[in-house]
Amino acid sequence: EILLTQSPDTLSLSPGERATLSCRASQSVSSRYLAWYQQKPGQAPRLLIYGASSRAAGIPDRFSGSGSGTDFTLTISRLEPEDFAVYYCQQYGNSLLFGQGTKLEIK
Amino acid sequence: QVQLVQSGAEVKKPGASVKVSCKVSGYNIIDASVHWVRQAPGKGLEWMGGFDPEDDEIVYAQKFQDRIMMTEVTSTDTEDASTNTAYMQLSSLRFDDTAIYYCAIMTGEISLDYWGQGTLVTVSS
Numbered sequence: 001e002i003l004l005t006q007s008p009d010t011l012s013l014s015p016g017e018r019a020t021l022s023c024r025a026s027q028s029v030s031s032r033y034l035a036w037y038q039q040k041p042g043q044a045p046r047l048l049i050y051g052a053s054s055r056a057a058g059i060p061d062r063f064s065g066s067g068s069g070t071d072f073t074l075t076i077s078r079l080e081p082e083d084f085a086v087y088y089c090q091q092y093g094n095s096l097l098f099g100q101g102t103k104l105e106i107k
Numbered sequence: 108q109v110q111l112v113q114s115g116a117e118v119k120k121p122g123a124s125v126k127v128s129c130k131v132s133g134y135n136i137i138d139a140s141v142h143w144v145r146q147a148p149g150k151g152l153e154w155m156g157g158f159d160p161e162d163d164e165i166v167y168a169q170k171f172q173d174r175i176m177m178t179e180v181t182s183t184d185t186e187d188a189s190t191n192t193a194y195m196q197l198s199s200l201r202f203d204d205t206a207i208y209y210c211a212i213m214t215g216e217i218s219l220d221y222w223g224q225g226t227l228v229t230v231s232s
Binding site: 032033035037039044045046047050051054056088090092094095096097098099100101 | 142144151152153154157159162166168169209211216217218219220221222223224225
């Protein structure tokens, strides 16, 4: 069974800074099956990135995804106040799996 | 505009069953893959099961396999209020099933494009 490990667990940054979130799979996964979600308190998750690097509709271009094989990255180029949230990566094999999440908090 | 509207909060006793509904508007459920994800208080996202668009069948996470059922009501009768609705029934509830239960759909890519607002299920004696 594939495991997804996100790092760091918590990332403390200031608005305007660049955020780099990592998602590592225990074995190689297809980029087509790698997605990223954002979740704010009291809200349902929101799709940010699908296919490892394609932005979902309405997602600002400061969000970008990259990676292949076992290592994937979500980058937020310049943090806005509304970007502080929890981020999850997801992969899909014969089942769907989420990473444990990275909390992006204001420093 | 695609919207998923879920049924309201539930309080159940241990051993009981709960059935959560998810009405989809703006997209034909026949063309979507419906999935269910839960989130225990203060915890991460946990996939429960859904329609595998590549194998064309419902797949359940192993830990729920023996007590979960996902169904859909589809119809060409647009006047039927129950159509375009997905259901998730979880039986033999335990205290640690207390969570927010989300429905979500894949509409093309292998990602959960749209989500319901969540249904809080509390298991309490």
